[in-house]
Amino acid sequence: MTFIRLKLAMLAGVASLAAPWPAFADVNILYLSDMSGPTSVLTGESSQRAIEMAIDDFGGEVNGEKIVLHVADHLSKPDVALGIAREFVDKGDLNLLFSVDHSAAAQAVSDLVRDKNLTFIASAAAMPMINEKCGPRQVQMLMDSYGLSRAITVPLVEAGLKKWYYITVDYAFGQDLQAFGESALAESGGELVGSAKHSPQTTDFSAFLLEAQAKGADAIGLATFGAWQIAIAKQAQEFGITIPLAPYLLGDTDIKAAGLESFQNVSGAIQFYWDQNDKTREFAKRFQERYSRPPTFTNAMAYEMITHYLKAADEAGNDDATEIVKKMREAPIQMINGDTASIREDGRTMRPMYSFVTKTPQESKGDWDYLKITGKIDADKIAPPLSGSKCPLVKS
Structure with a gap:
C-alpha cells in the first residue's frame, strides 16, 4: 500500500x-x-x-x-x-x-x-x-438519523422516560436526529417538553441543562456528538443534573473524555462495541x-x-x-x-444495532471497559420504509 x-x-x-x-x-x-x-x-x-x-x-x-x-x-x-x-x-x-x-x-x-x-x-x-x-x-x-433516533428513543420511552428535552447541534445532521427523535417520541407515547439548538462554536451548555431540569424532563436527548456531547456530560455532572442523558451517537471516546461517572444510567444503542465477543x-x-x-x-x-x-x-x-x-x-x-x-x-x-447500558465505575475493569451489550436490534426494525423514499433508484 x-x-x-x-x-x-x-x-x-x-x-x-x-x-x-x-x-x-x-x-x-x-x-x-x-x-x-x-x-x-x-x-x-x-x-x-x-x-x-x-x-x-x-x-x-x-x-x-x-x-x-x-x-x-x-x-x-x-x-x-x-x-x-x-x-x-x-x-x-x-x-x-x-x-x-x-x-x-x-x-x-x-x-x-x-x-x-x-x-x-x-x-x-x-x-x-x-x-x-x-x-x-x-x-x-x-x-442514518432515522435508525439512530428510533433505536434509542423508543426503548427508553417504553422503559418510562416519557418527557424529553433535546439539545441539538444546529446543522442538517442534528436537525434530522431531533426531527426523527420527536416522531419516535410521539409514536411511542412520549412528550416533548422543550429543546435548544447550539452552534458549532458553543462551549457552555449549562443554561440548556438547567432549562431541561426546570421543565421536568425525564431524559435529555443529545442530537449532537463529539466534543459538544462530552462538554454536556461534564457540565451536567458539574451542575448536579441527574436527568438521564440519551446520546444518539455515543462513542467510547466520549466516555473516556468525560469520565464514566458522567455517563451513568445511560441506555442506548451502538453500531459496534470492541468488547462484544x-x-x-x-x-x-x-x-x-x-x-x-x-x-x-x-x-x-x-x-x-x-x-x-x-x-x-x-x-x-x-x-x-x-x-x-x-x-x-x-x-x-x-x-x-x-x-x-x-x-x-x-x-x-x-x-443491526446493539442495545447497551453503561457500566458503573465499580463494574468497569479499567479504561475502555464502559458498556454492557444487552441485546440486538434487527436492521429492518430501524430502517426507514422504502415506500416513503424519495430516491429515484427505488422502484415504486
Whole structure:
C-alpha cells in the first residue's frame, strides 16, 4: 500500500495543495474526513489506521494493481470538502471516495460525483443521502438519523422516560436526529417538553441543562456528538443534573473524555462495541497495535466497508464503479462481530444495532471497559420504509 497525505493551505476559504500533486496510479482511495475538528476523535486518524489495516489485510493490491490511499482534511467545511473532491475528480483515476463525515459536505460532494465513474461510501448519516441525494454508485455507511433516533428513543420511552428535552447541534445532521427523535417520541407515547439548538462554536451548555431540569424532563436527548456531547456530560455532572442523558451517537471516546461517572444510567444503542465477543476483541487487539486505543464503531465500519469494496473490486476485475457497486450490493458485508449487513437499493447499509447500558465505575475493569451489550436490534426494525423514499433508484 502507498500512503499519501495531502497537506492543505487555507487561502481565502479555499483549499489548495501545499505539495506537488501526486501522480494517480492503480487503485486510488481518497479518505476525505474531519482530521482535526469535532468528530476527529471518532474518525480522523483512527479511521485512517483502520483503512490501512483493511488494505494490508487484503494484500495491498487488487488484481495486481497497487492500492494508493490519499488522506485529506475537510476541516468540517462544505466548501473545503467540495474543493478537495473536485480537484481529485478533475484529475481522473479516483476509484473510491470514502467518508466525508459532515452532512452538508457529503450532500454537496454527492452532487459532484453522482454521474462520475467512482464509488462514494459516505459516513454522513443525514437522510437526504438515501433520498433525493442518493446515487447509483453511492453507499451510506453509518446508520442514518432515522435508525439512530428510533433505536434509542423508543426503548427508553417504553422503559418510562416519557418527557424529553433535546439539545441539538444546529446543522442538517442534528436537525434530522431531533426531527426523527420527536416522531419516535410521539409514536411511542412520549412528550416533548422543550429543546435548544447550539452552534458549532458553543462551549457552555449549562443554561440548556438547567432549562431541561426546570421543565421536568425525564431524559435529555443529545442530537449532537463529539466534543459538544462530552462538554454536556461534564457540565451536567458539574451542575448536579441527574436527568438521564440519551446520546444518539455515543462513542467510547466520549466516555473516556468525560469520565464514566458522567455517563451513568445511560441506555442506548451502538453500531459496534470492541468488547462484544471474541471476534471483536481479536480485532481490537490488532487495531491497538496501530493506534493507542480500542476501535470505535466508526473505525470498525471503515475497516468493514473498505474490505467489502476491495472484495467487490477484485471480483469485478475492472475499474467500472457501476459494476463494483453491483457486486457490493449482491454480497453480504462481513461484520467484525460475525454478523452480516447488506446494501439496499437506495444505498442504505442495512445493519443491526446493539442495545447497551453503561457500566458503573465499580463494574468497569479499567479504561475502555464502559458498556454492557444487552441485546440486538434487527436492521429492518430501524430502517426507514422504502415506500416513503424519495430516491429515484427505488422502484415504486
